[in-house]
Amino acid sequence: GESVGLHLPTLSVQEGDNSIINCAYSNSASDYFIWYKQESGKGPQFIIDIRSNMDKRQGQRVTVLLNKTVKHLSLQIAATQPGDSAVYFCAADTSGGGADGLTFGKGTHLIIQP
């Protein structure tokens, strides 16, 4: 099976700073990873994904880094804004297509200090 864990349950950053949220996974066969953002009272929202044949992928203000050697991935948010305040989940898939769902970590609550 797979277990996914986040390093910190809470991360507090100053508005305008960069945020880095870390995640570790256990199964070296995991080949697809997703970061989700969940605001209070809402469902998870897709942010960015990465496959195991890549080590970096960039989106708008977000970057995901994947280190398969140590089974670690991170989400970097540039110039953090108040609207970034949410719980961030990483998820991993080992089924090659997600047919049986993703394994989710417990989440890191990102708090933005003014």
Place this chain on the structure above:
Amino acid sequence: NAGVTQTPKFRILKIGQSMTLQCTQDMNHNYMYWYRQDPGMGLKLIYYSVGAGITDKGEVPNGYNVSRSTTEDFPLRLELAAPSQTSVYFCASSPHGDTQYFGPGTRLTVL
């Protein structure tokens, strides 16, 4: 597109009652999923479906049932509600079985 919609948003049940959580998607996705999320925890997969007429158990299926008679709908049935089923339930869909798109959730309390 409305995306993934779920009803109801909130529900309180008594122990032993039954109910169906509704989930509908209008994106013509083949894959659909049901998760539960307990406070401070990640999401646990209950059931999933790879297409109409096909369903399979996830990590925590006990106490639940599903059906998938159409591509759009994937209802989750609780037959005999128990306090352990108090949770927030999320439905998701996916076009290819990778990226999943989630509904807004149903908050269920069993007393």
